[in-house]
Amino acid sequence: MAAERSGGGDPARTIALLWRRPPEPKPVGRKAKVSVDQIVTAAIAVADREGLGAMSMARVAQELTVGTMSLYTHVPGKAELIDLMADTVLQERDLTPEGTWRERVKHYADRTRAVYQAHPWMRDVSMVRPPLGPGLMDGQEFVLAALADSGLEPRHVTVAHVAIEGFVHGAAASEVDDQQLERTTGESGDSWWGARQVFWDDYFDVERYPTMTNLWNAGAYDTDGTLADTMRSSFDYGLEKLLDGIEGGMR
Amino acid sequence: MAAERSGGGDPARTIALLWRRPPEPKPVGRKAKVSVDQIVTAAIAVADREGLGAMSMARVAQELTVGTMSLYTHVPGKAELIDLMADTVLQERDLTPEGTWRERVKHYADRTRAVYQAHPWMRDVSMVRPPLGPGLMDGQEFVLAALADSGLEPRHVTVAHVAIEGFVHGAAASEVDDQQLERTTGESGDSWWGARQVFWDDYFDVERYPTMTNLWNAGAYDTDGTLADTMRSSFDYGLEKLLDGIEGGMR
DNA sequence: CCTCATTTCCGTAGGCCATACGGAAACAAT
DNA sequence: ATTGTTTCCGTATGGCCTACGGAAATGAGG
Structure with missing residues (x-):
């Protein structure tokens, strides 16, 4: 449900x-x-x-x-x-306040990500009306302290905080979705995609999807690692770019 | 579940x-x-x-x-x-390819957000092993076409795509979470927070949470609009900063 | 009109779930 | 031994998905 x-x-x-x-x-x-x-x-x-x-x-x-x-x-x-x-x-994240504000936000993101990895069911727990316990509150204080040190206006600290929280929980959630599905259905992500080969063979329309076709031909979807590796890089890339944007807005 | x-x-x-x-x-x-x-x-x-x-x-x-x-x-x-x-x-988004690549990504985000608003149960549908139908595929093609026009390398197009997809679905999901909870539990977000006033009175520790206290005293949590307005701004702010970061990485 | 293959409709049943209710059982103090 | 307090838990209600198999409807051929 x-x-x-x-x-x-x-x-x-x-x-x-x-x-x-x-x-x-x-x-x-x-x-x-x-x-x-x-x-x-x-x-x-x-x-x-x-x-x-x-x-x-x-x-x-x-x-x-x-x-x-x-x-x-x-x-x-x-x-x-x-x-x-x-x-x-959430209390399992032990958050040590070291480094620049960016490093601390990154640290927070990594620890939170680790929680989701260890407990994939967190995907199904809404954080909109969160449990007001020590685990949640300590995390909030940690991120807010980092952002406050960044030089952002108080007003912007809160809005940046919501954006970061949303990104971290959202990205971590979609990253573990795969594992959770594997756990509950017994089918791995690779096997799932493999079983849908018929789609690319019989349904994919090159004329309707030219960009995907081009990207495919350009080797953009060739990958060395697993699907999990790809999602991990996207998590890091997205957070990095989000922080770049926040930092850029300060100047 | x-x-x-x-x-x-x-x-x-x-x-x-x-x-x-x-x-x-x-x-x-x-x-x-x-x-x-x-x-x-x-x-x-x-x-x-x-x-x-x-x-x-x-x-x-x-x-x-x-x-x-x-x-x-x-x-x-x-x-x-x-x-x-x-x-x-997902087919309800009608995606018109107009404007700069940024405008088109924004357009995509807004239309997807609208789908979540109209159908809050989308929050509970995992997009990790997505339905390989026209609704999903057309959306993917649209975003990829925008990103391909941006001048990004094919390799970076795909990783930026995953980051954007994750952000949009994640942010839209947490934005409608509140409404969905209201629908199923019959309690509004405001009323929920109000009923937890006891937390701030009896449990919140000013020494343990100095940054939150400072921000509160600085008026960072004073708000004109509703909770929904706040989340809406965060959605826009976060996407904007993410795109800023992606654009900045190109130069 | 009758027969028959084909397709759809759907009642039953089995095995899950959360939790309201109320009585039985365990324990400390008297 | 009695009493008050607290915990334990069996039962019952009303929900869920779906496997199974028979009943009902339909068109074609005779």
């Missing part, structure tokens, strides 16, 4: 969970078999292996040898669990 | 459907109550109104007053139906 995060429940409860502020100590009552951390860890493990689609409450409970409904004692629902998962993996 | 397109079935069948090449005329047998076009149109209508999550085979069949399983006579399965939907709405 979709980016199925939203946190329909009580926002205060979700935010308290994100910052791991337990409601209060409970010396009385039955001992808990599982903790929030265990649930989040197990959920991430399932999603890493089999995709977000396979991360069901029943599946996570099974992983912890616990009844499905037990999870609801610790976590309001599935949407909130996804919030917790996302913020947790 | 996810970007639930993949076309696990026979690729040749799917491609034939995308280009609307019927297998052959059938003078014999029971008359069909519905056509492929009707199914695709109804599916798009449902997804437009209620999101891709609500676009189930049963729901589409209901729309056409037909049994659920009847759809499978005309369409291999849900994944292929989504392929058909995506390529159909």
Whole structure:
């Protein structure tokens, strides 16, 4: 379906969970078999292996040898669990503030990209209404600090920030899409394209697509590395050009 | 769940459907109550109104007053139906080749953005293994022609193309994310942020986030328009800077 | 009109999913 | 041993996709 995060429940409860502020100590009552951390860890493990689609409450409970409904004692629902998962993996970026502002933005992009590589299901998590936890907030502060040091006006810092965030998450997402599809469908990108050879043979119209034909003949699509390499270069190229443009606008 | 397109079935069948090449005329047998076009149109209508999550085979069949399983006579399965939907709405961009190469790329970006605006469920459709139909192909040809006219080397045309494609789809996707969430959850972005006021009151740490605090105090987050306006400017700003960078790299 | 091959229509059934509800079980304090 | 509190979890509801196979409709040939 979709980016199925939203946190329909009580926002205060979700935010308290994100910052791991337990409601209060409970010396009385039955001992808990599982903790929030265990649930989040197990959920991430399932999603890493089999995709977000396979991360069901029943599946996570099974992983912890616990009844499905037990999870609801610790976590309001599935949407909130996804919030917790996302913020947790965003904390894996350890962002060291070294170098020029450009180097720091590049560093941020690389670390974020690494998160997506390690957790391809992040593709399916919308960042428009993000989990307001430490993982997200620390990243924002890091990029904003770099941009503020660049000499941009405060006003332009915020708009450049949104553009960079959008590019990084968007590019990282489309880069791991391929792997995620491979994981869920069991078919690799190369094999997928290979199976569609029939398209180039029977449907591609040279007259309708002259530019593609020319580029093909000019060897523009000859490639040494894999499809993953190509996407990686595009990520770097695009970010570089975007930063060039931002820098150029300052002078 | 996810970007639930993949076309696990026979690729040749799917491609034939995308280009609307019927297998052959059938003078014999029971008359069909519905056509492929009707199914695709109804599916798009449902997804437009209620999101891709609500676009189930049963729901589409209901729309056409037909049994659920009847759809499978005309369409291999849900994944292929989504392929058909995506390529159909991409055909709605009518791309007129006028102006400089930059103007044409901008034109392409705007038309693609309009598609996402009209069909927010496109956010959930992965473009990594795209539907190889006329809608997608015509768009690719258009951008490549613009870039080829720019004077870029063939080699750089392809990498710039991937970067632009990624930016446009990524930015358009995150721009409509908000609307889609509003549609499915019934809560607007403003109301969502408002309900999380508690975060700024009780959790935001001024010492931990000095840059954000400074920017806030400098009025960088004061805004005249809505959240949608802000995202729109970022889309334009980011594309502009990306094209600046690409153009600058040529000299 | 009847037969028959061909095509489409679609009911049923199996195996998934989230989660509301409410009772059973475990534990600390009295 | 009782009581209050908390956690655990079985059941049930209403959804989803689609494999299977039989019923219904249609045109052609007799």
